[in-house]
Amino acid sequence: MSNTEGEVISSLSTQIQRAGTLLQRGAADQIEGYQSRFQTIEGLHERLFKNLIVSDFDPKMGFETAKKLFGTEHVSFAAVDGTDYARPLFDLIVFFGGSYATRGTITYNDKSPPSVEYENHFLKGGRALSSCIPVFVNEVPEIDQSFFQQGGSSEVTTARPLTDEMIANNSTIPAWIMTLSEFYLAYRLAKEPDPPRIILLDRSLSSTFPNLIFDSSKRQLWMSNGALHGLQLDNIPLDVNDLAYARYHFYVPELQLPPARGDSLRYRILLELENNGPMTKNQLFQRLGTGSPDRQARVEKFVQKSIKDGYLEETNGLYQLTERYRTTWPRIRKLVETIGQRMFEEKPKENPMKIEKNGSWHWLTTQDMAFLTLFTLNMLIEECLTKNILLLGLAKDTAARDLKNHVLPVLITNGVWKSEISQTDLSNLPNTDRMLLQSLSIFNHKQIPVPWSLVEYDASFL
Template sequence: MSDQGSRLKERLKSTGELLLGGARKQIEEYKDKFENLKGIYDKFLSELFVHYSGATTDTIFIDSFFGKRNLSFAGIDGSVHKQEVFDLLIFFAGAYSSYGTVHVKDSGEIEVEYEEEYLEKGFGVSSILPVYINEIPRIDQTLLQRDSQGVIDDSITFGDSWIVDNSAFADYLMGLAEFYIAYKLVSKENPIDVLIMDRILSAEIASFYAETSEFRISLDKECGLIGSEVDGKEFSYTEWVYARTLVGNSGLGTPPPRGEYLLHRVICELLNNPKGMTRDEIETKLKLDTDTRKTRLDKELEQGMKRKGFVEGIITRKGKVYQIHPRYKDIRSRVKQLLEETCERIFSEDSSVTYEDRFKIDGRWLTTNDLSFLSLMSIFFTMEACWENNSLLLGVAKDTSARDLKRQFIPALKDLGGISQTFDDKSKDTPDTDRMILQWVSLHERERLEVPWAIREYDTAFKTVVPHFEGIKGLVSGARRNQISLNKTFVKSYFQLCQAVSDVKLRSNVLLYDRLVYPEIDSEADNILILKHDYLSRPEDPEPIEVVVADASNNPMQTFVMSLFSRMTSMSIPELFGHLKPLYVADKVAKYYQEQFRGMVESAGTWLLQRPELREFLFYLSTFRERRSEHERTRRNT
């Protein structure tokens, strides 16, 4: 560039050339990566595919699991909107459901019937919060800048535009709305039999668990729920911390008695045994069979009894008997009551319930941390209800960038002898996302790989499994801080439903689903593999981890899921090509309400400007952006 700079026309030309050249180079490199996938279907990937063309549901499984042939289902999706009105930012979020019935015939074929009057009969919740822009950092903790220890740096400030553009409060509120609806649908008197969410639930749990950690946030300053009254007693720091550990199923042996979950499992066992347990009884119950694991149990029991700052010990000991502290024996029921009371206020249909009643407790704002905690509890109680009622809980993702099939699952499965080969040296020179790999393979192997198909279901714990840090064969390590996430809780699979009649190369997108694990169908020996986790850097004494890898030849649950999904897609509606109608309908309902709300906000702004007592105030004190927008609207309309 010359000292005098470049002319705008020349600058635009060079920018365009740079754009085209860069895009062309990236596309060519990506094409080369796809070329490296040739032959992998025959080499090993075919061992993971399960074909479901013409498959019918196992009626014995349906009768055993659901206990009936006519099954209710619901699909849930949410909507979110935020809009500036003068110096306010208005948050709106809601979630809505579609309904229908699945009829399973004696032949195993499935028919799906939809509730057509979904606007009138569908179930939904929503809420609205108008808040001054300068107050948003008080409720949206995602905007705060923290140092390496998690301490907030108050010296960093941002302009209004940045706050408006980056605030995620409405997104957190939408998530809570979706999870709370899910909880309500599976815990009512006649619970939904099949619940489909537009979320990957295993990922949501991991995210919310991390976001609500007492090591990451300041519980006394950044959480409005702490100190709120539940049945006459304050909700405490201790209840917040330990409520996050309460997910588990005794039939599955979860939470697992290993790694960071050992104390969680001890707490769950003591909650289920009100009279308490001795150390030996706990050791026997958890099958801790090595000196290393027994020593860890002693340390975790001590940790459970120790006070840490505001957080009391949840375990007490009297003689040889360990018990839950009397103050926290009803922690499950108290947390459930807190969830229901708070969410009923937030999403109340009563317009007399003010936004302060909805989003403040004793003058303290509910923050994104609180919404994360309530979302996590909603998921936990949804899971409990699904286990209790045998309701099938499914989450579906349309566009996923997940890479664990390629990076974690296939290498680990080969080490366990479950697959013959892996990507080996070509791994770095192939597409990086599982979805793109499977999409390409499906296209090029279309004559042999009929739709619908799915990958064998595998444990979502594989997402955090990596080869042993020191390369010791037969052992694995955890991806982050040598920790491996919850096992035997969710399984996942990739699937593809259909192809166009007019062009066999045109196939629907590869989607991802995860579903809840159930003890009566997923705990059979044929579905369980054992990983050996070197958790304490003692390779001679690893911790065993049971993971679910479904038997490809006999998985009646996946057969039902794929048969159901195949009936829920459509070839005649472009947006439904390879997608699921319950989620499509729920999305349309959500967008309808979003548009209705958008119109309300715009009308409210116009109404405020016309009020004589407010017009002068708003005109002279409005923001620069608001004045500019008003001038632009006036210019367009004249």
């Protein structure tokens, strides 16, 4: 008996010693790797980043900019953040998602840094939205698109065992509730009679939009895997055309948005006709800035397809939006506000994540939540443009690599940013943008006093 115990103790001791050795060697390899990467940073500030990092902030310039943008040096703001969780409860899973806005005022001074004052009594005066959704475990895969087969099938995948714990831990439902609540709360704040002049969101807007476009892109599933299609609004059922058009419904002609290219060209054509009335082809070409014959041919192709799909009609050479789709956006706004109020503000008799369609109740799927979140973002952008509200997204992604992997190589190779640094040196920099910039700041603390900021680069790199 003692020999057996001794063998067991010896075996465990050996395994513990082996694990410690593996951990030590693995950590040493990582440290050595980063030491070599840190060597690449030496001299990088002078060779490249001295013109890309701003650490000298002029209070007077900030004061004048605030006066120009907002008409006052006292600027109200609201910062929105969210939380979510899932908890099993017997044969139910309770999903929670919500968001809260803290508010305050930024006062810009011409001779000293801005000051920030937060509102008191936030429990009484603060704005918050949340929803608690109980769902039977067996119904979760019907709602959550992440459990569906990839590639277009609407059947639940059986590639992995769907245990209760796995469903609760891996469901994306609470994250979708939280995301929708954040954008809906920001929209509600922007709709107030005296809205905050700056709205801060805890996410990158330039990456959130394409992600939402992707999450709502499987057109073959719009009818089968969601409850929005066919929903009656003002006695008109939502169809595929309504959903497709509303995904790109943000019109900022001064910024050429949506851009007259790629997938968004078709919807830019519809938006031009919706906002500016009937046009001839030549007038459309001029509005879209399509001067070359090949681009004009592409516009004409989409015009003809839009006529075939029922979006447009042509009379005596004039093209206009059909009556059916002139009401698309008002009905979509009504849809978002109705579901948002029901999910986050009212006390509904039915589950807040169910909607009534054709006399029966249907679950909103995560595909529907992607649509609703995207529509809410478009509504928020529209409201901010109308009321001159500055909408900012703050990203703190520690794994971001856009600057190192895309921005620097592209702009240096094309001579936009002048530097003799080679592509090999760029590839040997620390792996993430955060580590690169933090290391650069530490190694050059005399040249880069805090606080500092990287110059803005175009969101096309995200």
